[in-house]
Amino acid sequence: MHAEAPTPAAVELIALTKRYGPSSVAVDSIDLRIAPNSYCCLLGPSGCGKSTTLRMIAGHESTTSGDILLENRNITTLPAASRGTAMMFQSFALFPHLTALDNVAFSLKMKGEDKAGRQAKAQALLERVAMGHLAQRKPGELSGGQQQRVALARALITQPRVLLLDEPLSALDPFLRIQMRAELRQWQKDLGLSFIHVTHSQEEAMALADTMVVMNQGLIEQVGSPHEVYNRPATEFVARFMGGHNVLSTADGKVAVRNDHITLDEADAGSDWQATVSDVEYQGTYVLLGLRIDGGSGETVSVMVPEARFLQRPFQLGERARLTWDPQRAHRFAA
Numbered sequence: 636m637h638a639e640a641p642t643p644a645a646v647e648l649i650a651l652t653k654r655y656g657p658s659s660v661a662v663d664s665i666d667l668r669i670a671p672n673s674y675c676c677l678l679g680p681s682g683c684g685k686s687t688t689l690r691m692i693a694g695h696e697s698t699t700s701g702d703i704l705l706e707n708r709n710i711t712t713l714p715a716a717s718r719g720t721a722m723m724f725q726s727f728a729l730f731p732h733l734t735a736l737d738n739v740a741f742s743l744k745m746k747g748e749d750k751a752g753r754q755a756k757a758q759a760l761l762e763r764v765a766m767g768h769l770a771q772r773k774p775g776e777l778s779g780g781q782q783q784r785v786a787l788a789r790a791l792i793t794q795p796r797v798l799l800l801d802e803p804l805s806a807l808d809p810f811l812r813i814q815m816r817a818e819l820r821q822w823q824k825d826l827g828l829s830f831i832h833v834t835h836s837q838e839e840a841m842a843l844a845d846t847m848v849v850m851n852q853g854l855i856e857q858v859g860s861p862h863e864v865y866n867r868p869a870t871e872f873v874a875r876f877m878g879g880h881n882v883l884s885t886a887d888g889k890v891a892v893r894n895d896h897i898t899l900d901e902a903d904a905g906s907d908w909q910a911t912v913s914d915v916e917y918q919g920t921y922v923l924l925g926l927r928i929d930g931g932s933g934e935t936v937s938v939m940v941p942e943a944r945f946l947q948r949p950f951q952l953g954e955r956a957r958l959t960w961d962p963q964r965a966h967r968f969a970a
């Protein structure tokens with residue numbers, strides 16, 4: 636009896652490392668498996684190494700050591716064009732003087748494919764992203780969303796197995812960004828490819844990802860679904876970076892408690908966690924309160940109170956309150 640071969644990862648990184656100098660480690664021996672047909676977001680603050688990781692996968696940056704496998708094929712030293720990846724950049728990097736059709740057909744032209752063949756393939760891809768009727772427009776005559784679709788078609792024309800996206804939405808205004816985010820997610824599902832998307836936005840990563848990879852200082856802090864990462868942050872860094880959490884020093888050590896899992900009650904001198912309201916921010920469906928904990932530490936805690944509850948007891952600036960939470964919702968960090 637033969638055991639079934641495990642499905643290969645779309646992309647696997649093995650001890651992948653990038654040094655820009657003897658004392659500058661941009662990516663520090665990371666291991667990662669990205670599932671086939673999944674949306675993966677590399678997330679982290681500026682300088683954490685996410686773009687360098689993406690560029691190494693794309694072949695736009697050499698590796699210092701380690702391996703990159705694409706569907707079990709070692710692509711670590713292959714030229715970018717032979718890897719089976721394609722890249723979509725911030726602000727899409729379309730050629731302004733070429734029509735949408737010629738932008739999409741460009742890489743086939745570079746490969747020497749004849750004009751009729753490459754234009755037919757480019758037109759078919761533009762149809763696929765609902766841009767067929769605008770094939771003769773130049774980028775300057777298209778909206779931001781339409782440009783994104785052209786950029787996608789251009790990336791897909793090389794028939795990649797994995798699409799790499801470097802901050803593709805950051806140049807768009809907030810309204811379009813949210814609309815385009817939904818389109819990216821839909822395309823990934825429709826195309827059945829894996830997308831690897833670099834972003835510094837927690838919100839964007841949570842909205843898009845099947846798998847989030849949170850990076851910090853060249854290392855991976857946590858890999859998991861948005862739900863796992865948000866509800867069980869592995870480290871203090873992840874809890875603070877994701878936002879929506881308070882990191883509290885308790886008798887049992889540091890714990891993370893979501894700001895919507897803390898309740899405010901009347902101050903009561905005999906109990907722990909007495910605080911003074913230092914900030915009240917109305918945000919529509921809820922009110923966000925900042926409170927300074929009593930005692931020397933001056934720690935502040937944020938508490939998200941649903942609007943209706945706040946209206947029952949509208950704590951004001953300078954008022955005293957007591958914080959409570961269900962101990963089961965106080966999350967301890969791994970190791």
Ligand SMILES: Nc1ncnc2c1ncn2[C@@H]1O[C@H](COP(=O)(O)OP(=O)(O)OP(=O)(O)O)[C@@H](O)[C@H]1O
Nearest residue numbers: 655660661679680681682683684685686687688835
């Ligand atoms: N070409 C380079 N030469 C030297 N150092 C570099 C180079 N590119 C990046 N670095 C350094 O490597 C580290 C990781 O950079 P990288 O661009 O991967 O981070 P990032 O998380 O993508 O940040 P950002 O969101 O700001 O682009 C940073 O400390 C950066 O200064």
